[in-house]
Amino acid sequence: MTVNPSGWRPTTPAKPANEPGEAQTVTGNRALMLEEPLLFEIGTTEQTGVDFDSFGLPPRGQAARSADGGSGGQSPSAGLADTSPKEEGSRLGGLERFCPIGLAGLSEPEAVRHYTRLSRQNYAIDLGLFPLGSCTMKHNPRLNEKVARLPGFADIHPLQPADTVQGAFELIDLVATWLIELTGMYSVAMSPKAGAHGELCGILCIRAALEARGDPREVVLVPESAHGTNPATAAFAGYRVENIPANEAGRVDLEALKARLGPDVAGVMITNPNTCGLFEPDMIAISEEVHAAGGFVYCDGANFNAIVGKVRPGDLGIDAMHINLHKTFSTPHGGGGPGSGPVVLSKALAPFAPLPFVERQGERFVLVEEESAEDHHAQSFGRMVAFHGQMGMFTRAASYMLSHGSDGLRQVAEDSVLNANYVLRRLADVLDAPFADSGPCMHEAIFSDRGFGEGLTTLDLAKALIDEGFHPMTMYFPLVVHGAMLIEPTETESKASLDQFITAMRSLAGRARAGDPSLKASPVHAPRRRLDETLAARKPVLVYRDPAPAEAAE
Amino acid sequence: MRYLPLSDADRGEMLAAIGVGAIDDLFRDVPEKAWLQEPIATLPSHASELSVERQLTALSRKNLVAGEAPFFLGCGAYRHHVPASVDHIIQRGEFLTAYTPYQPEIAQGTLQVMFEFQTQVARLFGCDVANASMYDGSTACWEAIGMARRITRRSKAILSSGLHPHYVSVARTMAKFTGDSLESALPELTAETDAEQLIAAIDAETSSVIVQYPDILGRITDLAPIAEAAHAAGALLIAVVTEPVALGAIRSPGEMGADIVVGEGQAIGVGLQFGGPYVGLFACREKHVRQMPGRLAGETVDAEGKRGFVLTLSTREQHIRREKATSNICTSSVLCALAFSAHMTLLGEKGLRQLAQLNHARACEVAGRLAAIPGMVLVNQSFFNEFTLRLPVEARPAVRALADRGILGGVSLGRLYPGAESLQNGLVVAVTETLTDEDIAALEAGLKEVCR
Secondary structure (H helix, E strand, O other): OOOOOOOOOOOOOOOOOOOOOOOOOOOOOEOOEOOOOOHHHHOEOOOOOOOOOOOOOOOOOOOOOOOOOOOOOOOOOOOOOOOOOOOOOOOOOOOEOOOOOOOOEOOHHHHHHHHHHHHOOEOOOOOOOOOEOOOOOOOOOHHHHHHHOOHHHHOOOOOOOHHHEHHHHHHHHHHHHHHHHHHOOOEEEOOOOOHHHHHHHHHHHHHHHHHHOOOOOOEEEEEOOOOOHHHHHHHHOOOEEEEEOEOOOOOEOHHHHHHHOOOOEEEEEEEOOOOOOOOOOOHHHHHHHHHHOOOEEEEEHHHHHHOOOOEOHHHHOOOEEEOOOOOOOOOOOOOOOOOOOOEEEOOOOHHHOOEOEEEEEOOEEEEEOHHHHHHHOOOOOOEOOOOOOOHHHHHHHHHHHHHHHHHHHHHHHHHHHHHHHHHHHHHOOOOEOOOHHHOOOOOOEEEEOOOOOOOOOHHHHHHHHHHOOOOOOEEOOOOOOOOOEEEOOOOOOOHHHHHHHHHHHHHHHHHHHOOOHHHHHOOOOOOOOOEOHHHHHHOOOOOOOOOOOHHHHO | OOOOOOOHHHHHHHHHHHOOOOHHHHHOOOOHHHEOOOOOOOOOEOOOHHHHHHHHHHHHOOEOOHHHOOEOOOOOOOOOOOOHHHHHHHOOHHHHOOOOOOOHHHEHHHHHHHHHHHHHHHHHHOOOEEOOOEOOHHHHHHHHHHHHHHHHOOOEEEEOOOOOHHHHHHHHHHHHHHOOEEEOOOOOOOOOOOHHHHHHHOOOOEEEEEEEOOOOOOOOOOOHHHHHHHHHOOOEEEEEEOOHHHHHOEOOOOOOOOOEEEEEOOOOOOOOHHHOOOOEEEEEOHHHHHHOOOOOEEEEEEOOOOEEEEEOOHHHOHHHHHHHOOOOOOOOOHHHHHHHHHHHHHHHHHHHHHHHHHHHHHHHHHHHHHHOOOOOEEOOOOOOOEEEEEOOOOHHHHHHHHHHOOOEOOEEHHHHOOOOHHHOOEEEEEOOOOOOHHHHHHHHHHHHHHOO
């Protein structure tokens, strides 16, 4: 099954010849690498790691008793030993939960150990270089974490009266101001929850603007090299997606784009710097052409790290761009979210931005919600999310912005581009670099699998990189490069770290070109060998099922 | 700058290795008129850790902290005690600074957590399967409506008047673009929910009925008759749970026949955080799993036959299917899911039931005391840890007046339903285990004053 043109497919690994010298242990543990069973195999429904205050409540919860008993001096959980939900005086509408739920519990030491052992089976930025292209896996400063946990930010409710959360609004306004200044745009929508959610926000602004003009249009143009969320987002907003052709140098083919523009085109979605790691030199011309044809320009801001402080998207004619705070502004990726995807907007799109948003009115900040929108934001396309967005990410981003400052952020872009070009030039003689001849890259370098020995793939090289102690690069993306390897080192890698990575890559590239079959067996030093993805998809096991034992009879 | 390891000497050497003279040579594709020659002057320069912390701490002090006031707010975000070990666990760098587990050999920690989380959510909701989380409850709710459309091939959804108004608002926004038609109404300040009206509204065009449980006013309704009516018409029942602790005390939606159960997981492990990041919960029947949006971890084996976990069924997702994907969602809320999962592990079934019992008993006590205030009416017959009072005065100014006295006294329905005359005296009060007797006495006294 080939699902898309990159060569990606789900895989089933070949059975490895058993590695000699791999001493077996009785436990399955290997010194510091400890196996950890599933929670449901070690916990029980009777175990708990939490003690409660009783508040002097009676064991069966006779309600509305005078509460002057207080909680002082009571032993934890006193009066709560009976966990039966059936209680007199309950107001649960006759819907008490009697059936077992099956939630396994652990005591605190067991729980801490369970998760600590699991954590050690993960690779992470804290451990080493994580060169995932277009993901911007940079160092996550711990000051950010500390700031996000200040009670004044972490322990406030989204529906508290506005006068009790002025500092929170001011924080949101602070981040918004930075984003506007850094991008040279007119306004910013802060509520989107992630990059793809931000894309949706931008495209919905475009649709709302066109509809307000009485001309919704039908087509959004997206380059084939785009991230998969771009076409998925455009399709969600009701647009037909058409491809923008690329030229030999990996850039948008301006002439072909001009030829396709017309009254049916709502806009274009362009990633700049693009997913081949290249800046679009015709970006201003592209924007002018799209605007002349009555459309809007959406820019995928996934790669903003390459240009922050050096180039402002507003100066490139862009109408909307999401910013992944979890990329450029160092909020942690957390194993797959939460992210945050504010969207900067041009003056033409600003009136259509989603609710709610924070507005400064003199000395005071107000939250513009549905009720107050009609006065001066009647054209908003509506609400995208409950409450006001990813506050916990805004605090982290604010801490990062203030730390780096305007000068530091500019240095971020420069160092990220420098690091990527260094990797590109140090590997271009041993790996096929399809666009290396057309000039420097931005913050990521792309290679293909051309020249690999018979039967060896990008996947094999990536898995061997794991054994060398690195997280693999982005593989099989973008789709326009066969067996693509997209490497984004980020600015937080030292030269020594890059040199070690380059040494490993040069060795692996040599083995791949020489057709070294042992690459197929990699990784051999990771907590697991290659996993059977085909089996997982064919017979999905998505939840733990208790073995059917006799003990249920009690 | 403390986050940048390269020295000027490194930079020089690297430029030489690349074969260019200056850093700006690497930016030569940027059109000249878009060049910034200097750092942006309207923004400040870099700052020390001490100075940043000072500045942001000062900002944080301008807010009234929930933990430092009598605090009774709920309506989709709840304040529960989160054990200290939960925050320790999510700050393990291997969890905090990992990416989506695309390389399963070195991401078994995150993948196993996702699998355990899926199991916990499925069991809590009484469903076959669950995904590895969504952005939050409101977006999960909308995604469920879209999923029901794909399954039933119908596009009319009936929203209960008890559904959180922000969730309704999100669904309305999205439906404008997908062409779904949504029916919804304002809630009424009555003890009865709108179950009967919902059942009456179901017809052969209906894709799904969406019911919040407990609802925005805190009322608990039996979902079984609604499920039965929906199924008889070929429609699906979507249940929405914004306070998952309730399911330690009340029957799960799955048990009562809900086809898709979504929710907001914030109450367990995550904390208030002014509204985000939170964690959307999403569970359904096994037969519908291929229409489910979002990330999924699945069990498999490695090349040596050892059990392991991978991301699976990704052919539903945008990075493979592009414009044909079930959703454009590309991330979930894994770190919040870890917080939820770790807190749930610490609770276990026993702890969850104790916590739920404690919340409910405490809420019963507070409801009794507040309802005894002259002029005050308790709207609910049924509730878990949140109930609605009809005040003798408008609730919104009353809430502000309470805040002036340092009391965060609940959520006024005027805040949630501006302009809805019939709801202006409604106050939703949430009661959790975090309240002290002094907090309760303060609210009682405060309400007596502001309702005079």
